[in-house]
Amino acid sequence: MRTPVIAGNWKMHKTVDEAIRFVAALRETELPGNVETVICAPFLALPALVGEVQGTRIGVGAQNVHEKNEGAYTGEISVPMLRAAGVKYVIIGHSERRTYFAETDETVNQKVKAALGGGLVPIVCVGEVLEERESGKTKEVVQHQVKQGLNGLSPEAVAGVIIAYEPVWAIGTGKASTAEDAEEVISFIRKTVADLFGQQAAGQVRIQYGGSVKPENISTYIAQPNIDGALVGGASLQPESFSKLVQAAAAGDAS
Numbered sequence: 001m002r003t004p005v006i007a008g009n010w011k012m013h014k015t016v017d018e019a020i021r022f023v024a025a026l027r028e029t030e031l032p033g034n035v036e037t038v039i040c041a042p043f044l045a046l047p048a049l050v051g052e053v054q055g056t057r058i059g060v061g062a063q064n065v066h067e068k069n070e071g072a073y074t075g076e077i078s079v080p081m082l083r084a085a086g087v088k089y090v091i092i093g094h095s096e097r098r099t100y101f102a103e104t105d106e107t108v109n110q111k112v113k114a115a116l117g118g119g120l121v122p123i124v125c126v127g128e129v130l131e132e133r134e135s136g137k138t139k140e141v142v143q144h145q146v147k148q149g150l151n152g153l154s155p156e157a158v159a160g161v162i163i164a165y166e167p168v169w170a171i172g173t174g175k176a177s178t179a180e181d182a183e184e185v186i187s188f189i190r191k192t193v194a195d196l197f198g199q200q201a202a203g204q205v206r207i208q209y210g211g212s213v214k215p216e217n218i219s220t221y222i223a224q225p226n227i228d229g230a231l232v233g234g235a236s237l238q239p240e241s242f243s244k245l246v247q248a249a250a251a252g253d254a255s
């Protein structure tokens, strides 16, 4: 039985004060125990958020990390720094980082290894662009990303990873993948993990869907046997909406 994960990715939104106000509002709602709830915030807000979520079921994540522990890498943040701040998760290889910051499957792999080695849970993003989808290359693309991103990991390490399948054409566009399409790709990702790391790792690894997930459509994804929650951008920015997502995921998982 895999616990679903609802992770909010705030991207480049919210000051420290806004982040604190968000958690204060979220604390007013009852967060269910059968859903892992994560907020991935800008670096500056992370220490304050870690303090604010004390005593709640909310975990805090970063949106990126450098693969080295320390050194002359101006502007970067390392795994030990995040850990020392109380951060537990980190998004790695989001399509926006691949597109705008030249991240590759190779850097994703190095960051995943650094995160796992330092005790962070990586949320590893994969997904095809529209052109790849339209030319029938979706499975080929995600298979390659999964293979390269997880290259060299042990089956035990892979079991602790979270994979987020985010078709790039669905991100921030309002054009979400249908739950059936997402299930087809995510079950293929699970099979890929089984082929590479064995059935046990494939049975344990959690695979989310991401791309225009809203309170109105989350239940359709949660109802799928292979979809273990969602990575949510826009709809995670308001506490009411984020809370609804978590509640709906909990209800869907219980049904």
Ligand SMILES: O=C[C@H](O)COP(=O)(O)O
Pocket: 009, 094, 166, 170, 171, 172, 173, 174, 210, 211, 212, 213, 231, 232, 233, 234, 235
């Ligand atoms: O990391 C989250 C995804 O990029 C999805 O963003 P979105 O929910 O705004 O489409």
